[in-house]
Amino acid sequence: MKALRYHGARDVRVETVPDPQLADARDMIVKVTACAICGSDLHLYDGLIPTLQKGDVLGHEFMGEVLEVGREVRDVQKGDRVVVPFNIGCGDCFFCKRQLWSLCDRSNPNAALATKQFGAAPAGLFGYSHMFGGYPGGQAEYVRVPFADINHFKVETDLSDEQVLFIGDIFATGFMAVDVCDVQEGDVVAVWGCGPVGLFALKSAHMLGAKRVIAIDRFPERLELARTKCDATPIDYEKSDVIEVLKELTSGRGPDICIDAVGMEAHGHGLEFWYDRVKQAVGLQADRPTALRQAVMACRKGGTVSVPGVYGGPIDHFPFGAAFNKGLTLKMGQTHTHRYAPALLQRIAAGEIDPSFIITHRLHLEEAPKGYDIFQHKKEGCIKVVLRP
Ligand SMILES: [Zn+2]
Ligand SMILES: [Zn+2]
Secondary structure, eight states: OEEEEEEETTEEEEEEOOOOOOOSTTOEEEEEEEEEEOTTHHHHHTTOSTTOOTTOBOOOEEEEEEEEEOTTOOSOOTTOEEEEOSEEOOSSSHHHHTTOGGGOSSSOTTHHHHHHHHSSOOOEEBTSOTTTTOBOOSSBSEEEESSTTTSOEEOOSSOOHHHHGGGGTHHHHHHHHHHTTOOOTTOEEEEEOOSHHHHHHHHHHHHTTOSEEEEEESOHHHHHHHHHHHOOEEEETTTSOHHHHHHHHTTTSOOSEEEEOTTSSOOOOOOTTHHHHHHHHTTTSOOHHHHHHHHHHHSOTTOEEEEOSOOOSOOTTOOHHHHHHTTOEEEEOSOOHHHHHHHHHHHHHTTSOOGGGGOOEEEEGGGHHHHHHHHHTTGGGOOOEEEEO
């Protein structure tokens, strides 16, 4: 089959690799009909993720048709149309049973590598280095999906791939970022970063009852999308004093909920070199700890700061005293995709939202290397690239 493989920093290639095989009686093989490039794929692309190896197949946002199932698979069969979550759950461990799917204890065969980094290992992920399980990803014609009964969301409506694909990753991530904040009537929600996850967080804030949503970024096309498609008040942080403007918009108190989605697209994949990356970024471009610090400083007393963005290591000068003395609640973590996706699919089917509004580029899988380049450099106003095998 054809698949996108990592060869080194900024060197990915579509090549022919062996077709995946069932390796366990609970596996299935999915024939991919659509996949996407995620913001977090860019960290892999940049060569910043340790334990990623030359030849690894990337991609963790994908959907398709079930081609084959193992003997013990009960809930899905050949021919079913499914979206696959980016993180792999087993359905039966301490964490999965508590709906903490991104923390599954059984789906990461290389848990020891991640435990060294974090004290305990998160779930295995598709196409995201060996520290996260070493599973071949979905930017490919076919993918092997473990624990098939658990890791699929059936799509039985006539919605298009583009409308449903993102429930397995970025839409669920943006939604959870708001959901964990327990929005109250009249709340103002501010979101730093208007990449795919930020845009879905803005949309979700409306769905969950926010009175007003505010979008903070510097790219005009992203702020425009936030304004026109997400009914958000835009703030260009290069042109205004964000904290001052937020105060003006909230009777001097600050937003009730502040969301750091500057990770552009958000699920906290581990980044051993995050700290270095930040240091590199200082003075060159929007730097990530600046957004998190600003969110903490801007948040109203007793408010909630939610972090769907990517963090992997220690951070400098985190204003913990401000968080403590203002009595803030901090929420963070990788998305519990399985908890959210079915309900999001229902919202899409009901016409409440059409997630395809973020797609700016549609390419063939063969053009994936070009897609990475366009997305990496935000060329042509790129917000989201969808690939078709
Ligand atoms: Zn992702
Ligand atoms: Zn589990």
